[in-house]
Amino acid sequence: MKKSSLNSVKSWLLLVSGILILALLAQLLRFRIDLTEEKRYSLHPATEEVLSELTEPIHVDILLVGEDLPGGMRRLQKSIEETVRTFNAYSPEKITFSYFDPLTVAESEQEDFIGSLTAYGINPTNLYVSQNSGQQATLIFPGILVSNAEFETGALVLKGERGMGPDEILNQSIENLEFELSNAIKKLVSPEESAIAMIMGHGEMAEDEGYGIVEALDGEFELFKVPLEQAKSPADLENFKIIFIEGPRDIYSDREVYLLDQYVMNGGNLVVMVDGVAVDIAEAGGEGTLAMPVDSGLENLLFKYGIRVNKDLIQDLNFGYFPVMAGNFGNQDQMVPLPWPFFIQAGVMQTHPITKGLDVVYYRFASSLDTVMAEGVKKTPLIFSSNNSRVLPAPVRVAFSDMEQEPPVEAFSVRNLPLAYLLEGEFTSLFKNRFLPEGFSKTDFKESGKGKVVVFGDGDVFQSQKSLQDGSPLALGEDPFSQVTFANKLLLRNMVKYLVDPEGIIASRARTFQIRPLNKVKVAQQKTFWQLINVVAPVVILLLIGAIVWWIRHQKYSKKIN
Numbered sequence: 001m002k003k004s005s006l007n008s009v010k011s012w013l014l015l016v017s018g019i020l021i022l023a024l025l026a027q028l029l030r031f032r033i034d035l036t037e038e039k040r041y042s043l044h045p046a047t048e049e050v051l052s053e054l055t056e057p058i059h060v061d062i063l064l065v066g067e068d069l070p071g072g073m074r075r076l077q078k079s080i081e082e083t084v085r086t087f088n089a090y091s092p093e094k095i096t097f098s099y100f101d102p103l104t105v106a107e108s109e110q111e112d113f114i115g116s117l118t119a120y121g122i123n124p125t126n127l128y129v130s131q132n133s134g135q136q137a138t139l140i141f142p143g144i145l146v147s148n149a150e151f152e153t154g155a156l157v158l159k160g161e162r163g164m165g166p167d168e169i170l171n172q173s174i175e176n177l178e179f180e181l182s183n184a185i186k187k188l189v190s191p192e193e194s195a196i197a198m199i200m201g202h203g204e205m206a207e208d209e210g211y212g213i214v215e216a217l218d219g220e221f222e223l224f225k226v227p228l229e230q231a232k233s234p235a236d237l238e239n240f241k242i243i244f245i246e247g248p249r250d251i252y253s254d255r256e257v258y259l260l261d262q263y264v265m266n267g268g269n270l271v272v273m274v275d276g277v278a279v280d281i282a283e284a285g286g287e288g289t290l291a292m293p294v295d296s297g298l299e300n301l302l303f304k305y306g307i308r309v310n311k312d313l314i315q316d317l318n319f320g321y322f323p324v325m326a327g328n329f330g331n332q333d334q335m336v337p338l339p340w341p342f343f344i345q346a347g348v349m350q351t352h353p354i355t356k357g358l359d360v361v362y363y364r365f366a367s368s369l370d371t372v373m374a375e376g377v378k379k380t381p382l383i384f385s386s387n388n389s390r391v392l393p394a395p396v397r398v399a400f401s402d403m404e405q406e407p408p409v410e411a412f413s414v415r416n417l418p419l420a421y422l423l424e425g426e427f428t429s430l431f432k433n434r435f436l437p438e439g440f441s442k443t444d445f446k447e448s449g450k451g452k453v454v455v456f457g458d459g460d461v462f463q464s465q466k467s468l469q470d471g472s473p474l475a476l477g478e479d480p481f482s483q484v485t486f487a488n489k490l491l492l493r494n495m496v497k498y499l500v501d502p503e504g505i506i507a508s509r510a511r512t513f514q515i516r517p518l519n520k521v522k523v524a525q526q527k528t529f530w531q532l533i534n535v536v537a538p539v540v541i542l543l544l545i546g547a548i549v550w551w552i553r554h555q556k557y558s559k560k561i562n
Contacts, residue, residue: 043090044508046501047182051091053190056148060084060097060181063122063141064157072170073127073140080144080157083177087185102141117141120154121490142173146184153187155180159357172357179508183497186505187220194241194500197226202296203249205463212464212476213244216489217496228252234262234444241500242269245298247459249278252297255437261301261430265449269499273456274298276311276367277394279342288399291365302455304430306374307421309457313396314366314419315341317388317412323481324400337481338403345486346419348384353502353509354422354494355382361419362479362486367457369418376426376448381418383491388412420461423453452499462492 043051062084064077081097088095102124105113114124122143142158157180160169196217198210214223224240231237236259243263252260264270274296283289293311302308320343324336344363349355361383368391371379390412432447464473468480477488497506 043086043178044182044505044511046504047087047178047508048090050182050186050190050505051087054091054093054095054185055189057094057096058091058185058188059147060095061100061145061147062097063100063102063117063143063145065099065101066127066138066140068138069140070127072166073142076142076158076170076173079174079177083181087181100145103139117143117145117154120145121156122154123156125158144181144184146181146188148188151188153184155184159359175511176357176509178511179505182505182508195222195224195239196496197224197237197240197243199228199243199245199248200225201227201229201250202252204246206247206249207460207463208466208473210246211473212462212488213246213492215464215473216462216476216492220493221496228256228259231259233440234259234266237263237268238266240268242271242496244462245270245272245274246462247273247275248296248298249294251295253437255439257297257301258431258437258440260298262444262446264305264427264451264453265429265446267449267451269452269454271454271456271495271499272298272302273459273461274309275365275459276309276457277313277365277396279313279365279398281398284398284400286399286401288397288401291394291396291398293394301430302453303372304374305423305427305453306372306377306379307423307453307455308370308372309455310368310370310391311394312368313342313392313394313398314344314363314368314385314417314457315390315392315407315412316344316346316385317341317407317409318345318347318386319343320345320362320364320479321481322400322403324403338400339407340403341407342398344385344419346383346385348386348416350380350382350384351510352380352382352422353506354498355491356509358491358494359487361461361488361491362477363419363458364460365458366419366461369421369455369457371421374423374428376428377423378425380422380424382420382422382454384416384418385414387415389414389417391417419457421455423455426450427453452502454495454499461488 062077062080064073064080066073069077084095084097102113102117103110117123120143122141124139124141127138127140143154143156145152145154147153157177158169158173159176160172196213198205198213204210210223210225217223221241226237226240226243237243240263243260245260260270275294277291278294279291280289291313299309319339319341321337322340322343324338342365344366345360346363347360349358388409391414426448427450428448429446431445436442436445462476464476465478465480466472467474474480475485475489476492477486477490478484479486494506494509497504
């Protein structure tokens with residue numbers, strides 16, 4: 001009896017010791033195994049690096065709340081929570097979360113608070129929820145606030161391309177959650193210090209003096225306006241991560257082209273926004289004006305790199321509007337917005353980290369782009385026009401009077417014209433086998449090099465428009481006529497992050513999660529069968545197991561009695 005008690009005590013001691021050892025190992029050896037096909041609970045290495053640099057706890061407020069959220073929104077809400085939990089598992093510091101409804105803020109402070117959310121891009125959205133009494137509208141805030149002890153930032157998490165269905169938008173939003181959360185954390189704890197140059201001296205940025213780019217990137221990057229003619233050598237440009245050329249009106253000299261060429265050969269990132277034709281919108285009244293070809297001096301450089309900006313203008317039936325004078329109403333001038341096919345609302349995007357899930361980008365007077373042979377250069381079209389476009393070669397008539405007539409739909413037969421190109425790879429210098437401009441030595445000349453170039457056939461794509469009230473520049477992408485904010489700012493931010501670090505957190509936007517909807521036909525046909533499998537079968541199996549156990553015990557103990 002004593003021996004049996006001793007064995008029992010030993011067994012309990014071994015069990016308790018084993019549990020303590022496992023608990024200790026769990027604290028010392030942290031690991032996760034992601035068994036999902038798409039690795040939903042794994043993070044991109046760049047995200048893990050951001051989290052490894054955390055030195056203090058982070059808190060996430062999930063603003064997407066509501067008692068009667070439809071299934072799709074609840075799925076997004078749950079995905080945000082799961083993403084935060086995954087981040088916490090990889091982080092050396094605690095990342096906590098809570099749900100917060102902005103509508104619970106005191107009425108006296110609510111307007112200012114919602115305004116601060118709008119500054120983060122978190123705009124309230126009307127959601128229609130089914131109630132017993134019918135459809136009821138409710139206001140939701142599909143975003144997150146990320147904060148530490150000192151600072152706070154935010155991000156919108158519900159994003160999708162125009163033309164997508166609700167399920168596609170939700171799925172793409174879930175795919176991008178890792179990027180949105182990691183980007184917010186990175187802005188909070190480790191702001192970028194990269195320098196970006198905006199070239200001056202050739203009539204660039206005539207409309208807003210660079211306000212659009214500065215407003216969009218200020219706080220994340222250091223921006224400098226650089227007169228290129230003052231650069232003495234390519235080494236003067238090497239410290240800039242990106243160089244922007246925005247809508248030049250004067251011709252670049254060979255010397256300046258050489259500096260830009262060698263900047264790319266040395267691994268630089270060049271963003272070129274040039275117009276194929278020049279349009280003076282102030283002369284478009286009455287009989288109108290002619291848009292004539294314009295040279296920037298960059299044509300040969302871009303051609304060598306594999307791209308050509310054509311001397312034409314694109315019109316698209318997915319157009320914006322432009323206000324024109326339509327007479328007087330009493331003593332008041334009457335402005336009427338009329339369709340303007342030269343203003344393109346581009347909503348067809350490439351599935352690339354820069355453009356995936358991007359909403360509509362607004363173009364004003366865009367020229368078409370062609371690719372040409374350039375060995376070693378990968379050319380990726382990023383943005384496209386709609387299925388109903390046409391190209392008008394220069395000279396192009398531009399007249400407000402043309403708005404009075406309905407555009408001939410049959411003439412818009414061109415589909416998906418590329419409106420932006422990303423060029424990557426091994427570039428060959430324009431000056432290979434040529435005389436160098438005066439003042440430069442062959443000693444420092446590079447015949448080829450790896451860089452990145454982005455080309456737009458619209459010099460105004462990153463220029464902000466002006467307020468109709470006081471003429472002040474608006475936020476990039478905001479249209480003063482339609483009161484709609486387009487995705488030009490987000491495109492710029494994504495592009496800059498990709499050019500600076502293509503393998504960084506921006507790469508997590510390439511993740512895809514497959515939508516697996518139920519087959520409604522099979523659901524209708526096999527409903528009873530699967531109900532039996534899920535409800536009746538487990539009960540039957542348990543009864544069988546119980547019967548077998550009873551029979552075995554009965555056989556065992558009945559023999560002993562006999």
